[in-house]
Amino acid sequence: MASEDAVIGRQGSYAKGVARRREILDRAIEVFAERGADGTSLRRIAQAIGVSHAALLHYFDSREQLLVAVYEHAEARRAAGEDDPRPGHAIDLIVGAAVSNLRVPGLVELYTTLVAASLEAGSEAGKAHFTQRFERVRADLAERLRADQAAGIVRADIDPEPIAALIVAASDGLQIQWLLDPSISLQETLGAFAALLHP
Numbered sequence: 001m002a003s004e005d006a007v008i009g010r011q012g013s014y015a016k017g018v019a020r021r022r023e024i025l026d027r028a029i030e031v032f033a034e035r036g037a038d039g040t041s042l043r044r045i046a047q048a049i050g051v052s053h054a055a056l057l058h059y060f061d062s063r064e065q066l067l068v069a070v071y072e073h074a075e076a077r078r079a080a081g082e083d084d085p086r087p088g089h090a091i092d093l094i095v096g097a098a099v100s101n102l103r104v105p106g107l108v109e110l111y112t113t114l115v116a117a118s119l120e121a122g123s124e125a126g127k128a129h130f131t132q133r134f135e136r137v138r139a140d141l142a143e144r145l146r147a148d149q150a151a152g153i154v155r156a157d158i159d160p161e162p163i164a165a166l167i168v169a170a171s172d173g174l175q176i177q178w179l180l181d182p183s184i185s186l187q188e189t190l191g192a193f194a195a196l197l198h199p
Contacts, residue, residue, distance in 0.1 A: 024055065024056070026077075029051040029070055030049075033105075042056055042063045050148050066115065067110065067114055068114060068126050072129065089168070090147075090154070091191065093140075094171050101175060108178070138168055141168065142163075146160050154199070171190060
């Protein structure tokens with residue numbers, strides 16, 4: 001999960017600046033939850049969230065930097081909120097996170113757009129953020145899989161690291177499929193891993 005300590009862009013020097021930056025990100029989350037990342041410029045994003053273009057440039061150097069910060073802030077808010085139950089078992093965790101994501105389709109679209117954009121040349125903020133995020137998510141999932149193995153609810157003959165990478169890939173891929181066809185059941189499909197990994 002994201003941490004509020006890891007700041008994308010500029011934090012602001014004083015408490016007022018920190019609060020203003022958070023307010024901008026909170027408003028941007030609302031806008032992107034409704035609309036997704038529709039390719040608009042930083043100036044148009046500023047207009048949509050009700051701040052000046054100069055205010056955004058005070059905290060963020062580029063559209064990419066703002067969008068990554070918006071997604072990171074949304075993830076941190078979810079981690080601190082009631083809609084992130086942090087279940088103990090590996091499969092429950094990934095299913096719960098995916099189902100929670102579906103409540104805000106615009107953020108699923110934003111995430112997918114940002115991951116794809118992070119592969120482009122010159123996308124330093126996105127590449128660094130998502131490389132670290134994937135490493136963190138895979139490590140957390142592998143640790144939970146090892147705990148599940150010790151508890152006897154996951155097969156002992158599997159290596160948790162590659163299985164964690166496969167589960168993350170399945171979750172992200174299914175969320176893209178869901179964006180294209182909302183009839184796809186993420187909960188049921190991702191839940192199939194539990195049957196595959198059961199001893």
